Amino acid sequence: MNLLLHAPILAISIPLLGGLATPIITKFGKRVRDSWIILSLLFTEFLVLILTHDILSNGIRTYTLGAKFPTDTIPIANFIPVRIVLELDAFSVFMAITSVTIALIASIYSLKFIKEGTAKSKYYTLLLLLTAAMVGLVFTGDLFSMFVFLEILSISSGVLVAFYSHKGEALEAAFKYIVISAVGALMILLAIGLLYGHYNLLNIAALANVLKFSFSDKVALVLLIAAFAMKCGAVPLHMWVPDAYGEAPAPISAVLVVASQAGLYALFRISFTLFSALPTIEIVAWSVIILGVLSMFIGVIMAISQKNIKRLMAYHAISQTGYMLLGIGVGLAVIGNINALNSFGITAMEGGIFHIINHAIYKGLLFLTAGAIIYRVGTKDLNKMGGLAHKMPFTTIFFLIGALAITGLPPFNGFASKLMIYESVFRFSPLLSIIAMMVSILTLASFVKVFYSAFMGPKLKEHNEIREVPKTMLIAMLVLALLTLLVGLFPDIVVDNIISPAAHALVDQSKYIGGVL
């Protein structure tokens, strides 16, 4: 079997089948189950990496399900792609690397974090299903499959949010998350119905080729943007985020960050690949920018006042999503102006896309450090913490690295992507750039508060028994801390090799269409 040829579908089916087989594998013992989970995710990561290498070298790769040859996108008897087609470009594989890496690290962290006898096998089944859904969502080339993968993502992550089902808050958060996700999914289905009714097509590339931008198309666009903006947690559609991230187990909060970014991917794929030729695309771009600015500002203002460490971090996740929306929104706003696009638009997009992976890394790290604190101290309340640096020195260092990265201090990864956003957005609108910088200052203030109240100060009597977390949890945090530092020290390698191709793939609508037609 040609592994590379079938890698796109294998990258979805390995975690999917791996997850479904987990309850059976558990019968052979806990160690076998744990190895099974890690190996499934390692193999998925390997598949995504070989796909990335291939796509960066040879361009877009397609995979048609049910075709005699997977690369035949259009059946001989038809003139349109009627089967499910996976279409992978540099942006898709970039998102897949981000998702699978965080899922892998979260699963290593969970080995000790999730205690045995608490439905651990089901936890892993859902985590693998969630990974399959994220990979499927970013690999698919048609709208209906996108909807299906989004549904798998919402349901699996919704159940994981309710993992601590003995707590009323977790059940309430999961209920809210599933209901709001269902409302969003309904809007997406309605939009897909509008487009299908008009063009008889579901394939994104084929649709992009024939779209007439009628009123019903605009309605579909608005429904899709609103639903995916809700999924990525943009203000004012963000209210489920602190509930869900706050109540989910800490490693799941880290995975939820990348799951939300899959929604961000869908938002950008729809805006750029389907609708970038819309005459009023500037209005859509400004909508994305305004959602970004609101997310940045309101996210950080709400975060700074939080007393619950995980809700605080959840509000920061909203705030950081704002940077991505701002950077890529500016790219969308100047997509019709080739001079502006080349001059600063592409850099703004690169900054936004770079921030996606940076945020996944440092916010993943921060959620894991929060998990480590909760694991040992048993509370999320910052008022009940203090002096933990004496007892948990490694966790303290990891938290500090994550906190410095999110606040955009050099030489960590957050600084590099934020600098790209500040400088390029300044040429589009200085005010937006100034707001972005101000938000970074408030982010710093917020994390100084967490660092001071949780880790600084004298040893507390009630924390006498506290010690550092188990090794597997430390290893997972160490990997993310090293990535935070290495990406920060060598940003050019990441930007040149995966970020820049991803930004160019997003802009180049004709190549995406040409991949299928």
Added chain:
Amino acid sequence: MMGLLQTGTGFWNPLVWSVSLFIIVLLVYFIRFFGEKKYKPGTEQTMPFCSGSHPSELPIRANSIYWGFFKAMDKHYKALNRIHTGLLDDYVFWFIIVIVIMLTVLSIGGL
């Protein structure tokens, strides 16, 4: 050059920055040797300063950090908290509001 990131209008080299920081830290450490050495360890001279609080009042809890900021921003926070009701109805309400605003703007803009 290794580590050089083009930012559109300028560039950023974290390696140069890190080496510079290391040199500055060394310099600061060197200058520190010229400092006053007559302090008495274990007395108030070496006690941590924490906004005038006595060390026995430590740790300062999260509730007390930035209290002045929150007091000054109280009105704004009340307004923001009014939006964050935690009610699912309101989540859906905002969803509909965004759809209506975007549709209206896009329809008017397309005329």
